[in-house]
Amino acid sequence: MIRYFCVRSAISAAKTLLLSSTFVLGLLAGGAPSQSPPSFYRDVLPVLQTHCQSCHRPGEIAPFPLETYPQTKNWAAAIRADVESRKMPPWFADPCCGKFSNDPSLSPAQIETIINWVAGGTPPGNPRDAPSAPHWTSGWNIAPPDLVLKMPVPVKLPSSGDVEYTYQIVPTNFTEGRWVRMSELRPSARDHVHHAVVYIRPPESKWLRGAPMGVPFTASTLHDPHLMHEAHSTTSDLLLVYAPGSSPENWPEGMAKYIPAHSDLIFQMHYTTNGHAATDQTSLGLVFAKERPKQRVLTLQLANEHDTIPIPPNTDNYRVEVYGTLPNDALLLGFFPHMHLRGKKFEYNIVHDDGSRETLLRVNYDFYWQLSYRLSEPRMLKAGTKLEAIAWYDNSRKNAHNPDPDSAVQWGDQTYNEMMVGFFDVAVPDDVDKEKFFVRASHP
Ligand code: HEC
Incomplete structure (x- = not known):
C-alpha cells in the first residue's frame, strides 16, 4: 500500500x-x-x-x-x-x-x-x-483441490443452433458426508458455456432417478414424460453456479456446503454455440473443510416464472418482481442474479413492516458478466423477513444484446427466452438442510 x-x-x-x-x-x-x-x-x-x-x-x-x-x-x-x-x-x-x-x-x-x-x-x-509473484494454484482459482470430479463423458457441441440443457449424473462415492469450503467449475470449452449448475442429490432424493448415470442426457433424450418434466424442476440443494466471470465458491471460516454420504452430483450445463464445434468435459474442484463447520451454507432462490413474463415487444423497462418470506432465521451471505439477453437491472430488497424498502444490491446487469456478489458483512435476517427481488428488462432496439425487439419474450431455457432468478446464499445451523429450513418454526 x-x-x-x-x-x-x-x-x-x-x-x-x-x-x-x-x-x-x-x-x-x-x-x-x-x-x-x-x-x-x-x-x-x-x-x-x-x-x-x-x-x-x-x-x-x-x-x-x-x-x-x-x-x-x-x-x-x-x-x-x-x-x-x-x-x-x-x-x-x-x-x-x-x-x-x-x-x-x-x-x-x-x-x-x-x-x-x-x-x-x-x-x-x-x-x-517488483513484489514477489503471487502463488496461483495452476489451473484453479481456489486452493489446490482435495478432489477433482470430472464429467465422465465429454459432450460434443455443434457449431450452430440451440443446445438443450445437458445433464450428467456423477456419483461421489462418499462413504461419509463431506463439508465443502471451496469449489470451482472449470469447463474445458469455456467459450461454449453460458452457465452451469451442480446440484447435490442425496441418497433419499427421488429426483431424476431412472435417468442414466455417468453419460450426458437432455430432457428430450429421456422419453419418460415424468423424467422429462423433472429435468427442469428440482428442490435439490445447489453446490454451485458457474457463469463466465463468476468467482469460485469460497466460504468464510466456520461455514461450508454439505454433501451427504452417497450423494450424486448432477451437472446441469447450458451450452451455447458460436460457429465452432467443440467438446466440453467440465471439471469440479472441491476443497474440504478441515473440521466440521458450525454453519451450513444453503443457496436459495427467488424466481418468477409465471406471473409477468412474456415481456412485450419494444419495451425498454419491463419490470418483474417476486418476494418471499424467510421461514427461519438465516445469515445472508451474498447474491447471484440470473437473467438472459434482455436483462437490464436486478435488485434485492428487504421490505420492512412499514412498507419501506432497503436495497441490499442493485446490479446494472450485463448478460456477458454474471457475477456473484458477496456481502462484506453478512447480515442476520430474522424469520419472517420479507425479501424481494425486482428485475427490469430491455426488449427494445436500445439493448445491443437484443436478438429480436419485435418478439414477445417467453420464459425459457434458451438465451432468447427470459429468466428471472435471484439466487442468494444463507448460512444456517449445521444440522439444517434445505427441506428443514422451509419448515416454519412455530413462533409463540
Ligand atoms: C473477472 C475477470 C477479469 C478481471 C479481474 C480483469 N479482466 Fe480484463 N478482461 C477480461 C476479459 C474476459 C476480457 C475480454 C472480454 C472483454 O473485453 O469484455 C478482458 C479484456 C480486457 C482488456 C481489453 C479490452 C479491449 O479493448 O480489447 C483490457 C485492456 C483489460 N481487460 C484490462 C484489465 C485490467 C487492467 C484489469 C485489472 C485492473 C482487468 N482487465 C481485470 C477479464 C477480466
Whole structure:
C-alpha cells in the first residue's frame, strides 16, 4: 500500500507526509521522488497482481496475460482506457447499495497510478522493486483441490443452433458426508458455456432417478414424460453456479456446503454455440473443510416464472418482481442474479413492516458478466423477513444484446427466452438442510 503514496499528486503526497514514517519507508523502497512517474515494477504490477491476474494469466478467461512488463506495455493504451472508464476489472453493483468482499474495483489512487504510468511513457522502473509473484494454484482459482470430479463423458457441441440443457449424473462415492469450503467449475470449452449448475442429490432424493448415470442426457433424450418434466424442476440443494466471470465458491471460516454420504452430483450445463464445434468435459474442484463447520451454507432462490413474463415487444423497462418470506432465521451471505439477453437491472430488497424498502444490491446487469456478489458483512435476517427481488428488462432496439425487439419474450431455457432468478446464499445451523429450513418454526 505504501507504494501508492509516492506516486500521487503533490497535494495528496503532502497529506501523506503526516504519516511520515510509512511515507519515508515508501520513498526508501521506491527510491524515487514523489513527482516521478509511476513505474511498472514498483507501482503498476502490484495492482495487476491483486486486481487483474485472477483472469489475465494463462489458462484463465481474459484473452491475454498481464504478468510481465512487455505484455502490459503492449496493452497500455487499452488498459488506461478500461480502468479509467471502470470497464475493467468487471463489476456491476451500483455503488448506491451494499459493500461486497469480492468487489475487485480499483481505488481512485490506483486508477490514477495507471493513468500516470501510461502518460509518463510506461517506464519499467527497477525489476528489484517488483513484489514477489503471487502463488496461483495452476489451473484453479481456489486452493489446490482435495478432489477433482470430472464429467465422465465429454459432450460434443455443434457449431450452430440451440443446445438443450445437458445433464450428467456423477456419483461421489462418499462413504461419509463431506463439508465443502471451496469449489470451482472449470469447463474445458469455456467459450461454449453460458452457465452451469451442480446440484447435490442425496441418497433419499427421488429426483431424476431412472435417468442414466455417468453419460450426458437432455430432457428430450429421456422419453419418460415424468423424467422429462423433472429435468427442469428440482428442490435439490445447489453446490454451485458457474457463469463466465463468476468467482469460485469460497466460504468464510466456520461455514461450508454439505454433501451427504452417497450423494450424486448432477451437472446441469447450458451450452451455447458460436460457429465452432467443440467438446466440453467440465471439471469440479472441491476443497474440504478441515473440521466440521458450525454453519451450513444453503443457496436459495427467488424466481418468477409465471406471473409477468412474456415481456412485450419494444419495451425498454419491463419490470418483474417476486418476494418471499424467510421461514427461519438465516445469515445472508451474498447474491447471484440470473437473467438472459434482455436483462437490464436486478435488485434485492428487504421490505420492512412499514412498507419501506432497503436495497441490499442493485446490479446494472450485463448478460456477458454474471457475477456473484458477496456481502462484506453478512447480515442476520430474522424469520419472517420479507425479501424481494425486482428485475427490469430491455426488449427494445436500445439493448445491443437484443436478438429480436419485435418478439414477445417467453420464459425459457434458451438465451432468447427470459429468466428471472435471484439466487442468494444463507448460512444456517449445521444440522439444517434445505427441506428443514422451509419448515416454519412455530413462533409463540
Ligand atoms: C473477472 C475477470 C477479469 C478481471 C479481474 C480483469 N479482466 Fe480484463 N478482461 C477480461 C476479459 C474476459 C476480457 C475480454 C472480454 C472483454 O473485453 O469484455 C478482458 C479484456 C480486457 C482488456 C481489453 C479490452 C479491449 O479493448 O480489447 C483490457 C485492456 C483489460 N481487460 C484490462 C484489465 C485490467 C487492467 C484489469 C485489472 C485492473 C482487468 N482487465 C481485470 C477479464 C477480466
